[in-house]
Each structure stands twice: as C-alpha cells, then as structure tokens.
Amino acid sequence: MTDTTRDFLSDFRTMSAFGATAGGGIDRQAASTGDIAVREWFGSRVTGYGGRVVFDEIGNQFGLFEFTPGAPYVFVGSHLDSQPLAGRFDGSYGVLAGLHAVARIADALRRQGKSPDVNLAVVNWFNEEGSRFSPSMMGSSVYTGVMDISVARAATDLTGVTVAEAQRNAGWSPVVTGDDVPQAAAYLEIHVEQGKELERAGAPIGLVTSTWGARKFRVTVRGEQGHTGSTLMADRQDALFGAALIITGVRRMADGAEPGMLQASVSTMEVLPNSPVTIAREVRMNLDLRSPDAGVLVRAQEQVGAVVTDAEAEAKISVDLELTHGWDLNPYPREGVELARSVAETLGLPYREVRTVAGHDSTNMKETVPTVMLFVPSVDGISHNEREYTSDEDMLTGLKMLTAAVAEAVDRFRI
C-alpha cells in the first residue's frame, strides 16, 4: 500500500466518525451538528493538502487549488451530508476521493513545474439529501441557477428552522459572491452505485451514461374528522384510509411493471390531527415515480390517476396530486462519457455503462458543463441504510480512476 492510499483510507476512517451511529453508519443531515463538524474537519484537510476553502451563499464548500488566477476550475465533488441513519459512503466517498484526486494532481503539477490553463477544486455541495430541508440537490440547484437562492434559504425543517437560520448558526466563512464564486469548466463526481449492477457484472467501475426520469408529487388527502368509536364505518371519510389505498395501489402498480422499469415510492406522511380517538381529516404525503423509459413514466402517471380515483370513491375522500419537481430521463454529455471510457481503457479497468436511478449533483452540473459521473460497486445495492458498504479495494480503484479522469479533464477542458 502506498502512502497516498494509506492517507486516503485513514482520512476515510476519520471522516466516518463525524455523526457516526451505533449501527455503523452516519447521521449528518444538512447543517446539523454532524454536518457542521465534518465540514470543519474537511476544510482542515483541504488546507493540509495545500488548498484554500471558500463557501458560496448557499453553503457549498469549495476547496480551491489554484494555478492560474481568474481561470475557471475543473470541479470534483459530491456531498458530505446524509440521510438519517445512513451509510458512510453515499456522497462522502466522492468528496474525499475528489480531494485526494485534486491534491495528487496539484502536487504532481507543482513538482513538474507545470501550470495548467484551468484551476482545480473539490466541492462539497450543500444539502444534497433533502431529508432535513426539501428539496434534495439544493446546493447544486442554486449553483446552476435551477433554483432561486431565496426559495432555498426559506425552506424549513420540521421544527420550523429555515436554511438561512441553520447556515447562520453554522457560521461557514469566508463567503464569496459574484465574480469571486469559483466557475466550473468541467465537473467530475464519483459515487457508490446504490444498485447491484456492477457487483453482478463484476466490474469495479460504472460509467454513467444517463439518468432515469423522475416525477415527484405532493399528495394531499382530505377527509373529515370524526370519533373513532362512535362514527359508523359507513359514515366515515377517513383520510388515512384513503392514503393507505393510494400507497397500496401505487406499490402494486410498480410490482406489476416489467422488473427494473418502474420504481414507485411513498415515504413521508403527516397525519392530522394524529389523535388516537379521532379519524384523520387530512394526510399529506410524497409520491416518487422513476423509470428509464419515458413511456413507462407517462403510463405510470396515468395509472396513479386511476388509483387515486378509486381511493376517492372507496374512502369518500378527495385527493390533490401536485407535481412538485422531476427530471426527464436524459443522457450525460457524450464528451464526458467518452473521456471516462478512454481513461478506463488506458488503465485496463473493467467498466460497465450504467444509468443512475438516484439523482446526484452531477444531474444538475451536466446541464451546464462537460460532466463525468462514475460509480463504484455497493454490496447488495444497499443504500440510505447503515449497512451500506463498499470495500476498500473498490474505493481505491475508484480513486485511481477518478484521479486519471481529472488529469485528463485538466488537459481537455480548457477555455
């Protein structure tokens, strides 16, 4: 084992202690105590490897390695925030691998006395997970202009704390604005697959060629309060029963689809008044549909409409189904995929072209700059779970691949 791989694995162990859970995972929701602590530690590692830390106004953390003042940057990044009781690899692996890739290349360039036309930056995007503050991918959405910063800063958690308040409390500085915000020339991200395709194929590297499409809804089920004891079954307009009919209907629709062609989920629920002797008057929940096929997604949306109509009739409730956001299935830029393929072939690394079901910060970045999205295997595809696992060997192979891809990007993507 070389010094640099030893350093990476040592840094990975240290990083995993921030927000560590008893079950071997982490709990570092955006701007929580754990997220604040890991960001401070990460900033000190950036400095230790010779970089400089700045934040933008939405709290994205940049580790800058500059060669040519004023030139744009090749960005390498992901996110250090997590879901509650999450795995220690999701996002975190990509940020740390990004730092090590960038630091190695910067070091090599300096030792060779070279000064490229672009600068290098590792980026830790703010609130990729969206569990504490909705929606997900908040930092990269604001960075790329998909979301207005005032909307993002006004988002609240369940206790009513806004993003703006949480960031004020975190005290991240220095904050740069306007022309001082680092500009991207290209973007690279490496992430655990959160699926089983690489493991099944025995390939250590996944080249992400496209995203699945996604449609996300806010579902509001409206019934009528009543006494759980004395309101006759026939008189009930039970919002929780209506919600349960939608959950089971949507799930069975997805179970009936061709395997791997449709994912459908409800995972949040707010029940009003949530009292043991009062029938629910309202239930608010999410609904998340994903498919690699545009036609399947359209048909699923129609089927959801039928599920809702049936639920309204059986439970005597009314339902509002509001599309809150989504993305079409679309390809990663050809030049990024080709760069990654040529690097993998040069290194002799077995790879597989894959689609990503989950959204990533690269989903935003690929719309603005040449983007490379890489995967490493996840054991059993388990993710958003403390048991998420990727072996040291697979992490190191991914780091090797990412480092070579960043070096190639520095050569190719100049202004």
Place this chain on the structure above:
Amino acid sequence: MTDTTRDFLSDFRTMSAFGATAGGGIDRQAASTGDIAVREWFGSRVTGYGGRVVFDEIGNQFGLFEFTPGAPYVFVGSHLDSQPLAGRFDGSYGVLAGLHAVARIADALRRQGKSPDVNLAVVNWFNEEGSRFSPSMMGSSVYTGVMDISVARAATDLTGVTVAEAQRNAGWSPVVTGDDVPQAAAYLEIHVEQGKELERAGAPIGLVTSTWGARKFRVTVRGEQGHTGSTLMADRQDALFGAALIITGVRRMADGAEPGMLQASVSTMEVLPNSPVTIAREVRMNLDLRSPDAGVLVRAQEQVGAVVTDAEAEAKISVDLELTHGWDLNPYPREGVELARSVAETLGLPYREVRTVAGHDSTNMKETVPTVMLFVPSVDGISHNEREYTSDEDMLTGLKMLTAAVAEAVDRFRI
C-alpha cells in the same frame, strides 16, 4: 325562557369562546392554554353559584356544594378538554349542565332550609380525550384507582412535556390529598350522543345501559431503510407499505361486518425516518376495535392477526401487535338506569335505551358507585369535529332531565 335557562345558555356561549376555532369548534387539549383558561373561567362560575373549587393531584377539578361536612358527594361531571379542532359540546356540555343542575338543587335546598345527608359536586375530569397525553379518561382512571398516578404524571406529549410538567405550569390550586379528596356516593354524567340513534328515534333523552367493548393496540411495523430511487421494488422491505396493507385490510374487515357490530380504526401514525428519498424503516400506529358483541370482538382480533400475517408476507416486514388497553362490553349499574327511567317517565320525556360506543368518565365511575349516564341528540352523529351540533332545545331538555336525576340521586343514594 326562565332566568336559569337564560343563564345556562349564556354560560354555554361564554365557555365556547375558550379555545374557539375559526370553524366554530374548540381546540382545548389537556392542560393547553385553552384548557387552562376555560378551567379558570369555570372555577369562577362555580364560585359565582356558591360553590368552592379544589383540585386533586391528577388535576381533576371539583366544584363543591357542601351541606354535611365529611359526608360523601353526589358527583355530576364530564370534561372541558377537547380533541384538536373538536366540537364545543363533547364533554363541555356535561360539565356546564352538571354545574347548573348542582347549583339549582343546592339553591332550592338552601331556600327550603333542608340539609341532605350527601353533598353535591360538579367534576371536570382531567384529560378525558387523551389526544395530547395518552391514554384517554386519565383523570377518572386515576381517581378510581384503575391507573397509577405516577404512570399518568409521566405520560408525555409529542414535544416531550410530561403531564406533571404541564400541570405544574398550569398551577391549579388548591390541591387536596388523602381524606380531603371528595368521595363519591353516586355519579351522573350527561353527554352528546356522538351517534344518530336518538335523532333517528326522535327521542330527546338516551339512557345508557351498557358500553361497547373495546380493544386498543400499539402496532409497530419494522422494515429496512433504503433509497426510494435505487432500491428495486423486489428488494424493498417498506414499513409504510406494510402499514398501509394493515390499514386497508382492517378497514375492509370492518366494512364486511354486520352494520353496527364492529368499528375498526387506525388514526395515528409515526413514520421513521419520514424522508422523501428513504424507504421507511419503521411505522408506529394505533389500532382501535369496538363492538357491542364479545364474540364479534374476539373474531375481529383473530381477523386482524390474519391481516397482519398477509401484510408481513407481501411487504416483507415484521409486525408487533401489542394490546395496550381495552374494556369489555359491560352494563351500567341497574339502579342508575332504573333511576333515570323513572325520572324520564315522571317528567314525561321520551327516552331511548342506548349503548355507548365511545368511552366516558362514567365508564370508570360505574365500576365504583351507582352511575347514571345520559345522552342528548347529536345532529347527524357528528363528533370530534368542529361541525358537532346539539340544539339549545335539546341541551335544555337534557339539563332538565339531569337536574331531576341529580335531585332523585340525592334522595336515594345516601350512605
């Protein structure tokens, strides 16, 4: 309209302003601001009608009208606390009618220079509703020794506040203990029916002859966290899907029962981690079964077991079903029912014998002393809802009936 009926209706309007909601109802959960305010107002009305206010250690509020120091009391009561967004009649009508009945009789006795062998008390039981602090009927359960006071005082609301803390904050005094706690010789309660039987029969008075049986469960559904995007449908162990299968299964079981023979409800739900991109690992909910037939209740419990087994298989989750409390269907004491019947006949008031599906404080009291439970009609049977309604005429008829029944109880139930 006599002065006394005018006073009752005027007091009723004033009382309904405490915790009033925009929808015409009230929101006065136990020891909330609204409950604290209405109790203070109610205490001043007790004093205004010549009574004296004391509290016991669990916060039951007694308005005492004494004739024979040291003698037990005929209790007349109900509760001023409410569900969230509730009607203004449930409980509150019974407490105010109790005060007016007791005050009229005390006044008449004093004017006649009579001093009965028993004293009179109106009781406002603490936390009958059980929405903020579980379980329901807390004050009367502690009073009758069904529940230990230390257990009741340790119950917490959703923000972690205990009953003991909420009561300390409320500052109810004076608190009497030991032999100074008023002892009951008999108990009378009047309540809105929360059903349609009286309305349908055109009877202004219901004589409650028995309770339905009830079984209440805590249901814990355990699955496995996962990413809603990337976890394949076939790999999911979705606790929220499992919960939805149980809710729909239990509801359809009740819908399939003989009408009026089984009520089954789930009305509370806590989802963990309740994040938009993470499959639920755990769902906690309640389950409430009620029937006027012991055999139906036993069979329903067996059917719930089958629903749970099916849900475990389909959703690949595991379920804990824990019986938390319940009561058997049982009769109100014969002497109380007979007393009420003879009073109604004397007054020439049409009445109907009914069963109560809902639990009341009288459910506890009837196990210790002769008890009369009366109902007045509820329009459309609507309850635990801002639209709950009972006409002034029906309230006044109920007050007349209650007053005569209390007077009769004073004569009959001496020590």
